[in-house]
Amino acid sequence: MISLQNVRKRFGAIDAVQDLTLTVPRGEIFGLLGHNGAGKSTAIGMMLGQVWPTRGEVKVCGHDVTTQRARALARVGAIFETPAFYDYLSGRRNLEILCQYSAPTPPERIREVVDWVGLTGREQSAVKTYSHGMRARLAIAQALLPQPELLIFDEPGSGLDPEGIAEMRGTIIRLHRELGLTILLSSHLLSEVEQICTRIAVLNQGRKVFEGRIADVKAGPGRVMLRTPDFAAAAAQLRERGIITNSAEGKFITLSEGRTTADAAKVLVEANLPVDGLWQEEQTLENFYLSLVRGESPANDQ
Amino acid sequence: MFFAQLKNELWKLFGKKRTYIGFGAFVLAQTVMLLMFKYTHWQREVERLLAGNGYLANEYISALTVSLVMVWPQILLLMPLYVALVGGDLVAKEAEDGTLRMILSRPISRLRLLQVKWLAGIIFAAVLVLVLGAIALGFARIYFPWKGMFVFGQTQPNVTFGIFTPEQGLTLYVVSTLFSIVNAVTLLSVAFMFSCYNMKPAAATILALSFLFSNMVIQHIPFFEPYQNWFITHHFESWFLVYQTPAPWAQILQSEITLAATCATAFIIGAIGFQLRDIKT
Numbered sequence: 294m295i296s297l298q299n300v301r302k303r304f305g306a307i308d309a310v311q312d313l314t315l316t317v318p319r320g321e322i323f324g325l326l327g328h329n330g331a332g333k334s335t336a337i338g339m340m341l342g343q344v345w346p347t348r349g350e351v352k353v354c355g356h357d358v359t360t361q362r363a364r365a366l367a368r369v370g371a372i373f374e375t376p377a378f379y380d381y382l383s384g385r386r387n388l389e390i391l392c393q394y395s396a397p398t399p400p401e402r403i404r405e406v407v408d409w410v411g412l413t414g415r416e417q418s419a420v421k422t423y424s425h426g427m428r429a430r431l432a433i434a435q436a437l438l439p440q441p442e443l444l445i446f447d448e449p450g451s452g453l454d455p456e457g458i459a460e461m462r463g464t465i466i467r468l469h470r471e472l473g474l475t476i477l478l479s480s481h482l483l484s485e486v487e488q489i490c491t492r493i494a495v496l497n498q499g500r501k502v503f504e505g506r507i508a509d510v511k512a513g514p515g516r517v518m519l520r521t522p523d524f525a526a527a528a529a530q531l532r533e534r535g536i537i538t539n540s541a542e543g544k545f546i547t548l549s550e551g552r553t554t555a556d557a558a559k560v561l562v563e564a565n566l567p568v569d570g571l572w573q574e575e576q577t578l579e580n581f582y583l584s585l586v587r588g589e590s591p592a593n594d595q
Numbered sequence: 596m597f598f599a600q601l602k603n604e605l606w607k608l609f610g611k612k613r614t615y616i617g618f619g620a621f622v623l624a625q626t627v628m629l630l631m632f633k634y635t636h637w638q639r640e641v642e643r644l645l646a647g648n649g650y651l652a653n654e655y656i657s658a659l660t661v662s663l664v665m666v667w668p669q670i671l672l673l674m675p676l677y678v679a680l681v682g683g684d685l686v687a688k689e690a691e692d693g694t695l696r697m698i699l700s701r702p703i704s705r706l707r708l709l710q711v712k713w714l715a716g717i718i719f720a721a722v723l724v725l726v727l728g729a730i731a732l733g734f735a736r737i738y739f740p741w742k743g744m745f746v747f748g749q750t751q752p753n754v755t756f757g758i759f760t761p762e763q764g765l766t767l768y769v770v771s772t773l774f775s776i777v778n779a780v781t782l783l784s785v786a787f788m789f790s791c792y793n794m795k796p797a798a799a800t801i802l803a804l805s806f807l808f809s810n811m812v813i814q815h816i817p818f819f820e821p822y823q824n825w826f827i828t829h830h831f832e833s834w835f836l837v838y839q840t841p842a843p844w845a846q847i848l849q850s851e852i853t854l855a856a857t858c859a860t861a862f863i864i865g866a867i868g869f870q871l872r873d874i875k876t
Contacts, residue, residue, distance in 0.1 A: 343874040371700035377693030394701035
């Protein structure tokens with residue numbers, strides 16, 4: 294559905310996105326992760342033809358966004374971090390206005406979408422009277438109007454309370470299950486991404502550092518926690534014996550390929566180094582993400 | 596789709612309260628001017644001027660004469676302010692509010708979006724000037740009789756002194772109002788041009804007004820007298836030239852063409868800037 298090939302975006306002297314190659318397959322819920330300024334919004338801006346790539350090719354639904362914008366975006370809906378509307382107009386009028394920028398939309402379709410997002414009865418009220426959650430629902434409604442195949446969410450959970458985040462999560466899952474939409478979302482909320490997404494890509498300082506299935510990430514080996522009075526000495530001994538490749542934060546070690554915690558325990562005992570604890574942590578998206586952005590080498594990196 | 600999109604832009608424009616500030620200000624200012632003309636020495640001075648030139652003041656202190664007196668300062672001051680305000684808002688306010696990003700996530704081209712916005716702005720400017728002209732005439736008619744029209748005023752380098760029958764006066768009043776629309780559209784287009792670039796709406800409005808006032812100031816410096824044609828404010832005076840006898844139609848036509856070309860140039864420069872810029876939060 295989305296394909297970015299060697300895309301680069303430069304703002305002045307800063308490379309916001311560098312050599313980004315990314316594929317969002319049809320039918321996936323794809324999470325785009327990264328810290329503030331990692332290039333997520335810039336990448337989404339390029340997918341929507343709002344930001345011009347300095348180099349590279351951006352295709353959406355098989356069409357180049359920069360040269361065939363109308364075709365590329367005909368079946369795409371987008372929802373942004375802070376949904377902006379014409380507050381002085383009613384929700385329905387906002388939908389009527391926004392849908393005219395895509396294609397003629399019959400009133401029945403607007404009614405259907407309003408009903409789907411649960412705004413029936415409030416669609417004639419001015420948007421300025423809407424709560425944050427209602428605005429989020431209206432944002433989803435406007436994105437659904439052109440009967441999209443692809444929905445792009447830019448930080449959908451930002452500014453929502455826990456109840457709103459849970460509602461948004463439920464809505465995204467419904468959109469995927471009931472309407473069969475391909476969804477791309479960028480987010481800081483790793484726990485949400487972990488629950489929703491089927492595939493992720495991680496951006497760090499404008500570069501992609503990982504792309505793969507979230508199931509593979511979670512199936513991969515987690516970090517190994519080592520509790521010992523002298524971590525530095527223990528890590529040095531393990532590294533010397535080729536048991537680990539890395540150590541971090543005075544408590545984590547990364548085992549070399551083919552090595553187990555039992556191997557590590559044996560080496561430490563033989564070296565007369567006391568061991569208070571040694572165990573493999575369950576791999577979470579947060580651990581995986583943090584290891585990526587801190588420059589450690591996760592087992593699943595592609 | 597074009598007309599549906601244009602209708603959208605008009606909904607957005609006329610759905611906002613601030614759009615009506617201009618109309619409200621015109622009504623207020625015109626009421627004040629009407630009362631000032633009626634109850635101060637202003638009316639006596641006009642009567643003296645007419646009498647001094649051999650005309651019966653009673654025949655020419657009329658609704659048409661007073662409506663032009665009411666309209667003049669507003670065309671020079673209030674009208675530019677409000678069209679620049681709306682023109683500066685057209686794109687920059689949507690960018691500031693974030694709605695522009697919502698629109699541009701849809702398959703509409705940037706050029707088409709600008710076309711409908713600009714056209715909506717032109718319709719606003721035309722409505723504003725027509726309402727201004729109609730309200731002035733309507734208010735003046737309440738207090739003054741329907742008689743001949745007397746026009747006195749100065750545009751560089753001529754002094755206009757005109758005496759017209761009610762029919763002639765009404766025709767000229769309508770024609771001059773139509774030419775005022777061109778002035779309003781031109782300034783709106785300049786504000787719109789700035790609005791297409793990455794700046795706050797207020798900055799676009801201020802830049803357009805600065806452009807207008809710098810033209811006005813430089814135009815009146817004696818050194819620049821031979822270069823009058825280069826100043827937009829010189830061409831803005833053509834609305835008043837219709838009251839000269841005989842009217843310099845060739846000069847008026849030249850000014851109107853220059854203003855139309857200025858509008859087109861402003862649109863093209865704005866469209867290029869808008870096409871090239873990145874739309875980001």
